[in-house]
Amino acid sequence: MGVRAEQQAERDRVVMAAATELFWTQGYRATTVPQIAAKAGVAVGTVAKVGSKDALFLRAWEERSTAISLHLIARAGADSESVTERVWAYLGTLLEAAIAMSDAIRDYFVAYLRAAEHEANLRRLTGVLDAIRALFPDDGLGDESPAQLATWTIWLAYSAMAYGLAASSYDPDDARRLLRRIVEAQCAPFETGETS
Numbered sequence: 001m002g003v004r005a006e007q008q009a010e011r012d013r014v015v016m017a018a019a020t021e022l023f024w025t026q027g028y029r030a031t032t033v034p035q036i037a038a039k040a041g042v043a044v045g046t047v048a049k050v051g052s053k054d055a056l057f058l059r060a061w062e063e064r065s066t067a068i069s070l071h072l073i074a075r076a077g078a079d080s081e082s083v084t085e086r087v088w089a090y091l092g093t094l095l096e097a098a099i100a101m102s103d104a105i106r107d108y109f110v111a112y113l114r115a116a117e118h119e120a121n122l123r124r125l126t127g128v129l130d131a132i133r134a135l136f137p138d139d140g141l142g143d144e145s146p147a148q149l150a151t152w153t154i155w156l157a158y159s160a161m162a163y164g165l166a167a168s169s170y171d172p173d174d175a176r177r178l179l180r181r182i183v184e185a186q187c188a189p190f191e192t193g194e195t196s
Contacts (some may be wrong), residue, residue, distance in 0.1 A: 008179040015040045020060035027106035028057050054111045058121070061108050067125040069094070073131040084187040086135040088180065091158055095179055096160040099172045106166035129155060136190050150186040157182045 001011070020041035022031040033053055037044045049057065071091070076089035098105050112118070127152055136147035161179055164170035 019056040023060045062121045069128045083190040102165045
């Protein structure tokens with residue numbers, strides 16, 4: 001990597017660190033590009049070279065939430081012999097965060113829908129889904145695995161509930177009950193060793 005590329009990478013790192021801290025502590029609406037610039041010690045134009053407010057918010061949110069998810073999944077995998085309890089240890093915590101941060105989730109969905117490029121997030125999501133899948137017994141079937149289908153079903157159910165919570169169209173207690181039942185139903189075959 002040349003000197004110029006190293007300087008750009010460092011600039012990006014400093015701007016993203018400032019943006020991440022501000023978005024996670026103040027939220028999307030309260031954070032401005034001038035605040036990010038001041039926190040990073042750079043000009044507003046420098047921040048703009050790294051990305052728009054939406055792009056910085058999406059990247060900050062997705063990178064931080066992916067790191068948190070992978071940490072929670074690793075902890076969940078160590079805490080129980082039960083597939084249901086391992087999956088719920090992660091998803092239940094994630095659901096509680098969605099309930100507590102419904103405004104931030106709403107801001108994320110709005111920014112996500114405005115963005116045209118999601119490739120980096122899809123790679124991060126694949127990593128999270130692979131980690132969730134690893135909470136199930138390994139059957140060696142890859143994408144054809146019933147556990148893979150259960151993983152996707154659970155993730156899509158959680159995503160729909162997070163969206164519903166952000167839109168204030170889901171009662172938190174109902175979301176807790178329903179997601180728990182979905183996790184139990186999807187994990188039940190793996191508790192007894194049945195996978196068909």
